[in-house]
Each structure stands twice: as C-alpha cells, then as structure tokens.
Amino acid sequence: MSHNTFGHLFRVTTWGESHGPALGCVVDGCPPGIALTAEMIQAFLDKRRPGSGKFVTQRQEPDAVRILSGVFEDERTNGQRTTGTPISLMIENTDQRSKDYSEIAQAFRPGHADYAYFAKYGVRDYRGGGRSSARETAARVAAGAVARLVIPGVTVRAALTQIGPHAINRDNWDWDQVGENPYWSPDAAVVPVWEEHLEKIRKAGSSTGAVVEVEAIGVPAGWGAPLYGKLDAELAAALMSINAAKGVEIGEGFASAALTGEDNADAMRRGPDGQPMFLSNHAGGILGGISTGQPVVARVAFKPTSSILIPRQTLNEAGEEIDLRTKGRHDPCVGIRGVPVVEAMTACVLADAFLRHRAQTGG
Amino acid sequence: MSHNTFGHLFRVTTWGESHGPALGCVVDGCPPGIALTAEMIQAFLDKRRPGSGKFVTQRQEPDAVRILSGVFEDERTNGQRTTGTPISLMIENTDQRSKDYSEIAQAFRPGHADYAYFAKYGVRDYRGGGRSSARETAARVAAGAVARLVIPGVTVRAALTQIGPHAINRDNWDWDQVGENPYWSPDAAVVPVWEEHLEKIRKAGSSTGAVVEVEAIGVPAGWGAPLYGKLDAELAAALMSINAAKGVEIGEGFASAALTGEDNADAMRRGPDGQPMFLSNHAGGILGGISTGQPVVARVAFKPTSSILIPRQTLNEAGEEIDLRTKGRHDPCVGIRGVPVVEAMTACVLADAFLRHRAQTGG
Amino acid sequence: MSHNTFGHLFRVTTWGESHGPALGCVVDGCPPGIALTAEMIQAFLDKRRPGSGKFVTQRQEPDAVRILSGVFEDERTNGQRTTGTPISLMIENTDQRSKDYSEIAQAFRPGHADYAYFAKYGVRDYRGGGRSSARETAARVAAGAVARLVIPGVTVRAALTQIGPHAINRDNWDWDQVGENPYWSPDAAVVPVWEEHLEKIRKAGSSTGAVVEVEAIGVPAGWGAPLYGKLDAELAAALMSINAAKGVEIGEGFASAALTGEDNADAMRRGPDGQPMFLSNHAGGILGGISTGQPVVARVAFKPTSSILIPRQTLNEAGEEIDLRTKGRHDPCVGIRGVPVVEAMTACVLADAFLRHRAQTGG
C-alpha cells in the first residue's frame, strides 16, 4: 500500500475528489482473457449507490462507470476481454451542486479529516470532503468488481451486524435476508430495531456507528505471504483504509483474548471427502498469515459519521474558536454503505494474494 | 508490506527461523548521522527476552545483537553513526536444542501455522515453528529500536490491558507501574488476578489470550499518506502481522460502533498555548488516515498460544487423524511478550510515516 | 517500476491504448501547493504532438489534456494548486479512424511487439499497436510536465544527435538551434543532411533510427539512492522503457570503455565561488549512483520503427508464413518524437530522486 495504490500484483490506484469532474481507478496486473464489461462493474456500483434507503446520503448520482482501457473485443474473443494491460475506470461526478461552502471552507469539522489534511498539505479541497469523501469508495467498489473475476471460485459477501448499540442475534443469521432489507442485515428480527434507532438518530441530526462482517468462501489453503504480507495483515490494512473504519478483527478477533488455547484452536479431522476438515473456525480461515481453506472471516468497526447537524465546538483555519454544524446531505450511518466497500476491499486483497501465491508456488 | 519486508522508506526486511543458525533484519532507508550502537538496540531486546518471568517461555538465550553494516565511527563522528546505507542486524541462535521433533515433524498442531505452511509450500521447517515462531519478533524489536532513533521526539510505549477474561481497571492506569511487574500492567491491582489466572492456565497446560495497548506521544499533525498508506491502515497491517494477533483497533475502535456522532467526534478548542487542542481523543490521534497531533492509540488482541499440553484432535501429513499435545517449552500467554513487539512495530510505522511525510511536504 | 507504474515517491501510473476512448496517467505523491493548470501541461504535449513536421506521423489529434483530480483553487490559493492527492490526467483519443485492421489483426509485424504480446497474453488489441503504441508516450509527457514543477531549479532539455548514420558535429552544439528546426537538432549544419536522409527513407517506405541526448542542469549533489535506486540505474530503466529504445548511456557511456582512468576521472578544483568544481564531466553528473552537482547527461538509442511499407517475411497467428507491409500512417523516425519523451522521463526520475533524497536526509 503506497499512498493511493493498494495491492502488489493486483494493483489498484484510485484518484478523485468528491466534487471534481470525475473519480476513478487504474487496475493494473489483472490477468488477460477475463470477460469484463462495464455492466459487470455497474452492478456492484448500483449496490453501493447512496439513495437506496432513506438512511444513506441523498446524493443522487447514477455512478455510471466507463472502461477506458485494458479490454478488447473482436470476433475471436467471445465478448469483451481483459488484455493484461491497465484497466482504467472512470465515474463522472454529475451531481456536484455548486452550493455554498463558505462556512466549512475555513472551519474544521470535528471528527472529520479537515484539520489533518490542512495540517499536512496546507491546502485542501473542502468541497464535500474532497479526497477524504466516502464518495471515493465508488472507485474501490469498481476495482472490487474486477477483483472478483480474478478469483472466480471465491464468493465474497458481507453483512451488517451492528448499528449503534444494537447487534444482531447471530442465531438468526440468514444470508438470504441480507438482500431483503436496506441495511444488509442477516437477521430479520433486528431490522425494525435498527429502523427505529436510525429514525431517532436522523431526527436528532446525529449519526451512529456500525459493524460489518465479511466472509470469503472458497479460498483454498495456501494464500498469504508471511511475514509482512500475511493475508490477515493485508486484510487489516485494506479494511482499515476505508473511510471511518476504526477496528478490524479476524475470526474470533478481540474475543480470542479471553479464550484458552484449547477453546480457541480449531481441531482437525478428515472430512467426509477424506480431505482435512476443521471442526470450528475461530481462526477466521487464516493461520500464520496463510489461508487454511476455511472461510476467511473479518469484521470492521465503523465510527459514526462526523458530519452532523448538532453544533460542535471547533476551530477555523484562523485558529478562532467557533461552533459548527454541518449542513447538507449526510449519512446517519456510513457503515451501511460500507458493506459493499468491505466486500470490494476483501476481493481485492484475495485477488492479490492469489496472484502472489501463483507467482511463488505456481499454484 | 511485501513478503518479508515492511515499510516504504524506513524498510525492514527480516529473515530467520527459530532453529536456524541465526535470525536478523536489514534496515534500509535509515537517515544518516544518527548515533547507533549495538547496546542501544540490545536494551530493547533484553526487554523482550523470554525468561524474565515464569509465564513466558523458558528459552534462555542472550539474544545478543550484532550490527554488521551501516554504521561508521572515526574521530570526527562523535561516536558510531549511521551512514545512510543498509543496517544489517544479526542475532545468533545459541539455544537450538536438538531435541526430538519426530512427533510434530509430521503432525499439524491445531491452531498453529503448521498446516497452512505445509499447504502453501509443501515443505516446512517444523523445528520450533520455523519461520512462524515468535522468535522472529526479536528482529522486529531490533528494527524498532532503530526506528525510535529516527523520530526522537516521539515516545512509543505499550502496556498489557487484558489477560484472558481479566481486563485492567482503566481508572487505575499508571504508566509508572508498567515496568514494575512482569506483565507490563499499568494497573497494579490486576496483577495478582492475572498471576492467579496464569498459574491456573500453566498448571492446566493451557494458554490464554491478551490485549496490548500502545500509545505514541509527540507525533505531530500531518503524518500518514491517504488513502491506502493511511497511518491507521499501516498500523493495522503492522500490528496484525505480529504472531497471534487477531484484532487491531485505533482509538475508540470497536466501541465507536455504538456511539453517536456527537459523542465520538473530538471537539476542538485553542489550548493554553494558543495551539489547536482536542477536548477528547476518541479518534486515537488519527483522522482521515493522518495524525492530528494527539497521542496515537491502538490496541491489539492476541489469541492464546496454540502450543499447549492438552491433547487436541488433529491430522498428520499423511492425513491420519491423531491426538496431539505439544511438548516442550511454551508461552502460556504470548501476549505478554507481545508488548515490546507492539511498541517496535508502532515505532517502525511512525518512522516510515515521518520519512514519507518529509518526502512529500518537506516537513 | 512495476508494470504500468514508474517512480517510487513521484509515482506515475499510465493507462490507455492507441485506439481506445482515451489514455492518461495518475501522478501520485506530488507535493502540495504547486501551481498547476492544464495549460502548463498542454505546452509540453503540443511539443510532442505528431504532425509538426512531415517526418513524424500524420495523425492529427489535439491531444487536449484534462486534469480530473488533485488540484484546487479558491480565493486563497493564488490560482489552481496541487493538493497532495493523486493528479489524474486524461487525453481523449479523438482520431481513432475505424479503418480496416483485418490484415494486421492476425499477422505479426516483424520487429514490432505484436508477437511478444500475443505470446504473453493470448489476446491483443492490435488497433494501432494497442498498448505498445508510441501514443502512450503522451501520458509520459504529461507526467513529465508535472515533474518539472516539483524540481523548479532543474532544467531538463534534450536534443537529437543522430539520425541514421548521420551524427551531429558536437563542436556546432547550440541549444538555441534545437527549437529552430523540426528535428530538435543542436547543430544547424546537419539539418539539411537529415532532411535529405529522411526524404529518402520516406520515399522508400522505410524508417531510420536515431540518438537523443538529454541533460539536466541544476541538479544538486546528493540525489540518487545507492545501490539499486542509483540515479543512473533509475534513468536507465526510465529511458529504456520508452518505445523503440535499445540503448542508454550516462556521460561518457560506451566510449568510457576505451579510456584510461586518468582520462576518464573528472578532476576537481575549487570554483571561482569557492565551491567544488569539476574540470570535466565524463561521469555525466553521477558518481556511485549519486548526483555530483554537474549536469546529468544521458543518451538513448532509438531503433528504426518496425512499421514500414516494405514487405517483410513474417507469420500470422495461425502460424502461416506471409509477407507483410504495414499500411497507414507511420513514423519514418520515431526518435524525433522521442525527444520530449526523453525529457519527460528524465524529469520524472529527477523529481522522484529529489523526494527520496528529501525523505532520507531532510535535504
């Protein structure tokens, strides 16, 4: 991970600000010969798109992705295929309301990246958060759509497991529920609770945190490059790099601190097919930084959005003490939109791990 | 992070197995002119060294570090100084008991990296865990000692905040206590509780997890390179790459998921010195991936060691179902030794962030 | 250098094919606060643009560059400034004649990348050479324009010193001549010779090689990162990566093989200003991979274009032996257009070296 590029062999470089003319990414290192169309990427962008529920930001943009390079089609290719050259993806910003930014132009929103960017660069594009806007995650989702095609045997899927203080009941977990409610909840029972909580938060002009859980099924044993390219270390970096992420855990995660060795270690037996089988998955599918063949499981904690309507004490660039409330559209719970982003980053990490594994071992 | 190298500009490449002739690292990119002697590194290695308490592994090695390159001294240098060329550090393995490995040579210890390494590489150095041994962390600690010298204004210090189910009482936090007990506890009151718990674990031939908290004081605002070299993303990768780490959080971390925006965002006022001052530190000193000038705070969850005396169901390389107990020395709580390692990795990440910041901004 | 990214801290990722919708690059790591407009980049693109002479390809494209991200302007910034975030540059391909590619679609042009791309990827965008087209160098020139702004004290300029067998007379060297003829010749006397040679080549449907020399003035002593990031090694990679480049030399280059130590080593004396002064520059401004403060001097050999009208023996994808002549527009001497590209790559390497030097030494 280097500034605006992530990945080693499946390399994604993203660019763009919230209110610039466009944003996008360059995906480099993608294998050749993979069927890829804009529509295949668009499907994932539509899933991420704000405006699908009333508790995500009301910005209305089609987020239409264009593929500018890296694909080719003629009568012999059986549809459009990747060529092994860099894939440039662009999404134009069509909804850049030229609204009045005079207030935040000179003020640091508490809990936002405003102050840190200013301290670092001495100049900042404050419009809509500029580079630190969650809008940049559209580029991640687009890249993730490509990544999935690199590892066709792997299914990456995420769900929301907590909003504010309300966690799901894991006994109710049903992946089929995830697409049936606007919060990606795998537990139908918690949906009305979340709805009520979000309504309260929205009315108060406040925001709330959330937790997303992701799993990747079909990852074979052997992916991951110890010691510093460990699969869990790469996942941790990728997930922590998402806007508003404040924690990442793998498998049992923080709960493992309270366990004993015999309760935490996953015993092995031969499965019905004679293959190695684990009797539990406290490890979250990763041991020694290498995948074990079990589902890879991670969780990400998202903090509550800092852009809220409740006035907060802060400073402006001149160093004066002011009270600031962030007007305009905002997400009461940015974690909801984090679900497809967590999936995308996980897919990118796995595609990269696959290529690295193939490089070193041929497999 | 690329296989066995971490860092971008302050680059550390580690090498070595538990039972090979030696282990070490190459530190590349260190600024020139810094006073550096083996003794300055040794002090941190001694702190990490097992055998300082009865609840860490009984392996007795001096862990004497040698500097093989990258330093120079003559009458004009005022002691030995770094030259800007790669610093090679080596620690010989003097205590490689040539014991009987016949059992684990062909068996996969449950919860250990054995199976994953075998699945990946088809060959593995099983002696003492080989490359996946916690012994490798000696090289990290050595590198961390150099990293601290690159950022002399920054203090990095860690403490243990939980062993098994027993967390400290944060109201008792006293940094002066940390060096006063063998568990790096900042809470004197919890020490007897931990002691009893560890004794029970040890007698049972079991192991227990733990949580380490680290803080870095003196980090100026502006370090970190969004979007994928974010300071928190780099920290997450570095800390998750430590043996047995299963979770990383920054500032409020997972608890932030339950908060509201107004409770989580850190308000700002001018401090007594007229400088920007935060009224709280839920952010853990990082916003938008960039340091804010507040203390950088992170926590790492360590799982219980997988090498335990309690027999566990597993397989051997031939695929046969066996029951295995791991004989020999082992750590009942690897998290204890994790404390200096967490400090070292944090120091390395910060040294790297400093150099990257200086490159782009001159600051 | 990694696939489609070059540079370490001043990182340029290029993308695009000759006949895709657009091409461009992402410049990452650029310092903030630098005045940058599309016009400033356009000036260099216009210089590179084909069609300025009759001996460069007749493709007529405005090559209008757009800045899609990484800059910001408000009343406080004194014009548009870089923000420290990735700068995305895009040039649309407006002149993609949908001509008949049926012949080369299945044939490998001798001396061209056709066969190698096909062997590597199994699929290739043959239209106009696809990714291997010299058109990609527009993105390099755009990036180079930004690089120059990062090192404002450095002047990078190049000239053509040989076309086919006709070298310039170095005694006639006059930098002011370079812009006065369509061949970037510093020697006015050679221009009619080259003109005649090119006319002959063009009429024959043939092509010719060339040599470009670049110098960078104002590079202070100390840039370059031994041992593998040596300034000359980075330059060699950057220049050899240009289409049709087959050789790179620094300073005395290949001629140094014939010299003795006393003739080759540049003696030093104090200059009129009391500063260290070299009495010659056989080293080309680089010793031990580090700049010495003298002008950095390099030369690049360009082979003759492989796309010629003279029929040549080759194979098609089916493995059949055919004779092929490449129809359509082509460059009789691609080296001419190489001049601004060599400048651009040199500027990028120096900007990167500057940032790396500043990171490690503060200077």
Added chain:
Amino acid sequence: MSHNTFGHLFRVTTWGESHGPALGCVVDGCPPGIALTAEMIQAFLDKRRPGSGKFVTQRQEPDAVRILSGVFEDERTNGQRTTGTPISLMIENTDQRSKDYSEIAQAFRPGHADYAYFAKYGVRDYRGGGRSSARETAARVAAGAVARLVIPGVTVRAALTQIGPHAINRDNWDWDQVGENPYWSPDAAVVPVWEEHLEKIRKAGSSTGAVVEVEAIGVPAGWGAPLYGKLDAELAAALMSINAAKGVEIGEGFASAALTGEDNADAMRRGPDGQPMFLSNHAGGILGGISTGQPVVARVAFKPTSSILIPRQTLNEAGEEIDLRTKGRHDPCVGIRGVPVVEAMTACVLADAFLRHRAQTGG
C-alpha cells in the same frame, strides 16, 4: 528497485561495506522446494573472486558464503531445500587490513563515489570505498546463484568483448574459450593483445574500461511486464546499478540508430519444428519489453576504475585543493570482474520476470 533492494517478486536486499565485519543479502520470494546448498552458491563466488588473475585486485579472501535461513533438510526432502521463506546469505570479511586510511579519509578520489556520498550523507565509511566498493558485488553474485535455480531452463552466460580500445573479433566467438583465459574472452586471438594492454596499464598505475556482453538462452516468449517493468528496462536498471557501469544496450543497441527498418526488424518464418523462428536477432530477444523466445542479449560498458596510482587533482573535505594518488591494491580493469556480476544481475532479472509472468498469466 528501491535503495538496497532489487526485484519485485524475486527480491534481493544487499547490505555491507568493504571493511565491515561482513556483507550479504536476503533473497525473498524464492519458490519453495528448490535444492540449494552453500556449495552451489560458492561455485559462483569463486568465479568472481579477485586474485584469479594478476590483473584483478590482489585481495585474498575466501569469500565463504553461509546460508543463515530459508532452507531445510530432513529425511523427506531429498537434500537441503528452499522453504519459501527468506534466504539470508552472509560472507564474512576476513581480510580487512587495518591499514592507514588517513589520506583518503578526508580526500575525494576523482572519479570515485567519495564526493557524492559525502554530499549526500555528510558521513561516509571511506575504508575501501565502504558501501560503494566493488566488494558488494559478491552479494549480487550469491543472489544470482539462487536466481539461476529458479529458472533452470535458462542458461545465462557472459563474456568480455572489449578492454580499452581493443575489441574482440566477433567472427572468432567461441563460448568454450571464455573459461580458458583469465579475461573471459570468447576470442582467443585477442587475449595476448589484452594481456599486453593490461600490463602497460598496470605499470603506468593506470586503469582501463571494458565491455561485457551477456546472453540468456532458453527464455521463453512472454516474460517482461510492459510498460515500465519491461524486461529491457529491468535489465537496464540492474546492469547500470553495477559499480562502474556507464552504458547498457540490448541487441543491436546503439548501432540500431544507424539502421533502416528493414535491416533492423527480425523477419519470422516457421522453424524446422514448425514453431515461430526469427531469422536474425537485432532485437536482442526483446520486443515491446517482452521476451520473444530468442536469446536475450545485452552489453554493459564499464568505465576505468577511478582508484589509480597516477596523481590527480582533487579536493579534500575541508575544500582544499590537493593532488591525490590512490595507494593500495586496485583493479586495473574492473570490467573483468564484472563478468560474473553481469551474469548474476541478468539471472536475477529473469527469475523476477518469470515469477511476475507466472503471477499474471499462470504460465
């Protein structure tokens, strides 16, 4: 290539100064399961070793290499095998004569890296040239020995083709001759000419330049990663990073500038085996940055060593003008010892290209 690491997937990090306790390298990313012993590496080090002829430096060191990590042997591995973990190689410096360095300690040898290192770092290990010593190439040769094992189907071999003004007669080229004379000459006829020239140079206390040519046979079509990881760009960087290298060319190289397109492009026909066959190899086995299946051919120009006995004008650190002659052992022709180093770097680049190719294409 980043400071002291070269390669992307086959990564070599070297360390060590001429007069430190040791030097060495860490080879990371090597595939597992490869038979590797110290003896296999030693064979190549012995070839490089100074002292095999009277025209290479008289330093007498066994250059005994030790493998400190990354290999394992038990009854199942059929000898010692790589494990996929980093391979640490160390060569102790046994011949560090603690001679009098008082003169060069404060003086800059003309043509040497002394001044540049001092300008960059402000401190330098002047003993024997420190990090800039040709002694570091021992680590490269050791790494190259490992690289060869990664690409067992490829033969990498080099020869000296020019010493001073005396080039070989290419019509006499005979690879079998290369090992039969102390100068790696493929032309037996030139040996007495070189001998006489070197004797004259040695007596004069002077030095001479040289040219090395390398070829790699058995490289399949498809290696190389355009556009900036082109095989020729990587080779150029690797070869230019060798001490005293001032020029690199591929295939026809600088001579291609004088050719026409029809003379330079290599025509293709089907070979006797029905496979694609080139009728010439002006390209040096690389087109578009990708290998074509022909031998990869490159040449490197080495300047004459700067350490000579003839007094030269220079400065000391205090800025005073002095005349300096470099006492002690030195190479009259460093290019001779460059032969195994050029081979090693070429092998490393090819091993890296192979792994990268396998990553992206599976091949």
